Amino acid sequence: MDRKVQPKKLSKMKWLVVAVALILLGWLAVQFTGKLSGKSLAVNSNRIVVSSVTRGTFEDFIPVRGRISPAKTVYLDAIEGGRVERILVEDGVELKAGDLIVELSNASLQLNVLGNEARVAEQLNNMRSIELSLEQNRLRHKSNIIDIEYQIKLLTRQLQREQELVASGAVIQSKLDDTKDTLQWYKNRLAVTLESQASDTRMQQSQLVFLKETSERLESNLAISRQNLENMNVRAPVDGKLSGFNVEVGQSIGRGERLGQIDTPNDYKVTAFIDEFYLGRVDIGQRAMYQDYPLTISKIYPQVQNGQFEVDFTFVSEQPSGIRRGQTIQTKLTLGDASKATLIPNGAFYQDTGGNWIFVVNDSGEEAVRRPVRLGRRNNQFIEVLDGLEAGERVVTSPYNSYQDMQRLKLTAEK
Numbered sequence: 001m002d003r004k005v006q007p008k009k010l011s012k013m014k015w016l017v018v019a020v021a022l023i024l025l026g027w028l029a030v031q032f033t034g035k036l037s038g039k040s041l042a043v044n045s046n047r048i049v050v051s052s053v054t055r056g057t058f059e060d061f062i063p064v065r066g067r068i069s070p071a072k073t074v075y076l077d078a079i080e081g082g083r084v085e086r087i088l089v090e091d092g093v094e095l096k097a098g099d100l101i102v103e104l105s106n107a108s109l110q111l112n113v114l115g116n117e118a119r120v121a122e123q124l125n126n127m128r129s130i131e132l133s134l135e136q137n138r139l140r141h142k143s144n145i146i147d148i149e150y151q152i153k154l155l156t157r158q159l160q161r162e163q164e165l166v167a168s169g170a171v172i173q174s175k176l177d178d179t180k181d182t183l184q185w186y187k188n189r190l191a192v193t194l195e196s197q198a199s200d201t202r203m204q205q206s207q208l209v210f211l212k213e214t215s216e217r218l219e220s221n222l223a224i225s226r227q228n229l230e231n232m233n234v235r236a237p238v239d240g241k242l243s244g245f246n247v248e249v250g251q252s253i254g255r256g257e258r259l260g261q262i263d264t265p266n267d268y269k270v271t272a273f274i275d276e277f278y279l280g281r282v283d284i285g286q287r288a289m290y291q292d293y294p295l296t297i298s299k300i301y302p303q304v305q306n307g308q309f310e311v312d313f314t315f316v317s318e319q320p321s322g323i324r325r326g327q328t329i330q331t332k333l334t335l336g337d338a339s340k341a342t343l344i345p346n347g348a349f350y351q352d353t354g355g356n357w358i359f360v361v362n363d364s365g366e367e368a369v370r371r372p373v374r375l376g377r378r379n380n381q382f383i384e385v386l387d388g389l390e391a392g393e394r395v396v397t398s399p400y401n402s403y404q405d406m407q408r409l410k411l412t413a414e415k
Contacts, residue, residue: 060336066272070263347397
């Protein structure tokens with residue numbers, strides 16, 4: 001017998017589970033769609049700068065602001081301290097090498113020099129006495145040898161006569177033996193004297209060499225002491241213009257204290273600070289231009305301070321007339337050769353993105369989409385595009401600090 005089957009009704013718990021599942025699926029769909037489209041932000045188009053990507057010649061240079069400095073500076077330092085007695089020139093005058101600038105006095109130094117002179121004179125006198133004694137000893141040896149040789153000659157002749165007389169019985173044998181002994185004694189004495197003379201000669205030669213070297217050192221020390229005293233009269237070491245000279249009569253100057261400096265006349269260099277970003281691209285000999293005057297990098301200071309490093313430029317040939325020490329000028333430093341490239345205007349966006357991405361405006365001008373790019377060299381006007389952009393496209397080059405996390409910008413017109 002057939003019976004009617006009633007459909008089972010879903011329980012309230014099952015309906016709740018289905019509802020939660022649908023809500024979860026909807027939320028996941030919204031999240032997935034948001035990730036595909038990315039975060040977006042409405043931006044007033046009048047508050048951003050939109051620039052065009054172009055094709056042109058990229059000139060690889062950077063503007064560098066430098067300061068005019070003397071090409072060579074010689075500092076005037078007090079070698080020995082003292083009291084200012086007389087000032088002979090004023091600050092800013094042109095000097096010739098050897099011109100007297102200021103006279104100092106130092107009583108203690110003068111006494112020291114006098115004491116050194118006395119000690120050196122005493123030492124030199126002692127050495128002269130030793131030299132005289134050595135020479136007298138040499139002459140005494142020589143005199144003794146002459147006397148001994150003379151006695152040997154006499155005794156040799158006497159011995160010959162006595163040998164003849166002994167045979168005739170006129171001289172006794174003991175007399176002959178005494179003469180032989182005396183002759184042998186003089187011969188032995190001659191040998192000892194010659195040996196002593198040779199030894200003394202060697203010692204005298206080494207002593208004379210030592211005394212001569214010592215004498216030269218003492219005289220050199222005395223010359224240095226006298227030179228220190230002479231340095232109390234400060235003179236110009238080179239031709240040039242005196243600057244930074246500010247002393248008064250009666251003023252006490254310490255040892256090593258700076259009195260001023262002398263700058264080479266009408267010969268200048270340019271000192272400039274360059275961003276450390278270009279440290280690897282700057283080298284000695286690179287060219288720069290100031291108006292129509294070429295310069296080259298002559299020195300690079302490797303120390304980086306406050307994100308900058310220092311370089312010195314020198315003028316290649318003629319220097320501009322009318323420039324003065326301390327004046328600042330604008331130069332253009334060439335980093336590489338000019339070449340054809342895809343270009344975008346240099347803007348503040350580069351500091352925010354590091355040149356890794358940029359917002360590209362679509363054809364309608366209603367939206368700007370974030371796009372990864374690869375940028376190369378840059379100067380104060382343009383940045384070289386290596387990959388990611390084509391000529392004719394438009395990009396946002398104003399700062400990105402307000403929307404660095406955004407994927408899209410909705411460009412709206414100001415009401």
